[in-house]
Amino acid sequence: MFKLFDVYSRLLAYHGPQGWWPAETAFEILVGALLTQRTTWKNAARGIDNLREKNLLNPVNLALASEVEIADCVRCTGFFRKKAERLVGIAKILVQQYGGSLQHMLKESTTEELRERLTSWKGIGPETADSILLYAGDLLVFPIDQYTKRLVNRLELNSGDYQGLQARFMSQLPDDLTVYKEFHALIDKHAKTFCRKKPICNQCPLREICKYPVRTTS
Template sequence: MADRTRDRLLELYQTLLAAYGPQGWWPGEGPFEVVVGAVLTQATSWRNVEQALVNLKAAGTLSPEAMANLPPDELAALIRPAGFFRQKARRLAELVAWIERSGGLSSVLRLPTAELRASLLAVPGIGPETADSILLYAAGRPVFVVDAYTRRILTRLGLLPHEHAPYPEVTRLFTDHLPPDPGLYGEYHALLVRHGKERCRKRPRCPGCPVAAQCPFPSGSTCTLDPDPR
């Protein structure tokens, strides 16, 4: 049976991939660095996260065991470049404590997807986007990560009714219509982030947009899609 949504999602993916190339996500070495990066990148740019990761590596603390033994103030100081550093240090400490209580990272990453997701969401400060980033990029599970870029782009393309659609509704748009392929989901999310940063910003840069032919909004210089002047 024809699946128009699947066709549109695959067409969008192929267009973004052709335009931007593979994004090589998730940047970082090993699953624990992905876990830490997923927390540190909350509400900040990846450039800031990179410096925090450099600090953690230089201090020899980029492992669950080492981080679990780090005094909270030292952890906060090391991740200061990532912003909200005290709050994020508390989140990392809670996450690492749970990992250690659960038998270590390898054991945690072997948990069934639903159980792992529920456990991550039970850690204070870990929301769906962070949990799904860990599930997808650290544990290789076929879950789709939804962020503000995803919502904005899909809404403009007419694939979502509005940017405030509930998280599960947005993620199901992908998982209900695309094969459960972590490689595809990981690349797709990374491409949406790239497109959202480069083109489909709050004030979209429509002229020359690679997706313009699939977008219901004109790509001319008078594109007035987003009334938000920021």
């Protein structure tokens, strides 16, 4: 079985530091995590820029804005009416219960309690919650996205469920926020450059530890 830290080291050596998450505030990270669902980061970034231009990238202003105006800003991300409704709902919770500050909320409880709270909000599933905890809350939680599942599944032809895979990452990696943040970003970068739906195995920096090319060429 391959070692996850070895995978991390190879990806870092090849792709270099990714410097994720590209955002100015914790709330912007949450907005990005929600907008990037079912679309590319490029589209989510356009939606964020549109919200920023209208000064809607903070919970207080967002909670007061109309859903129609927000939907217009995030139209480019798909499912825009639903995403607008969810953003307003979350902004209202933050304003009513946490003084309009996601950072305040993220400092208030244990990681497990925060995760439960976040996943109780409409539009926030386990992967989105874990991304928010890691990148906005600076908490040691490893998000498992589709790219991570695909990569592990190809490396050893078996990936397991969300919790099992997450537990594996978190038991094998050092307790280091930089490693967690970089590794998640590197996996996404790798999935877009080499380990795509149709992978480019012959130039991949993980080729010598990956079982997938052997299976598909034998």
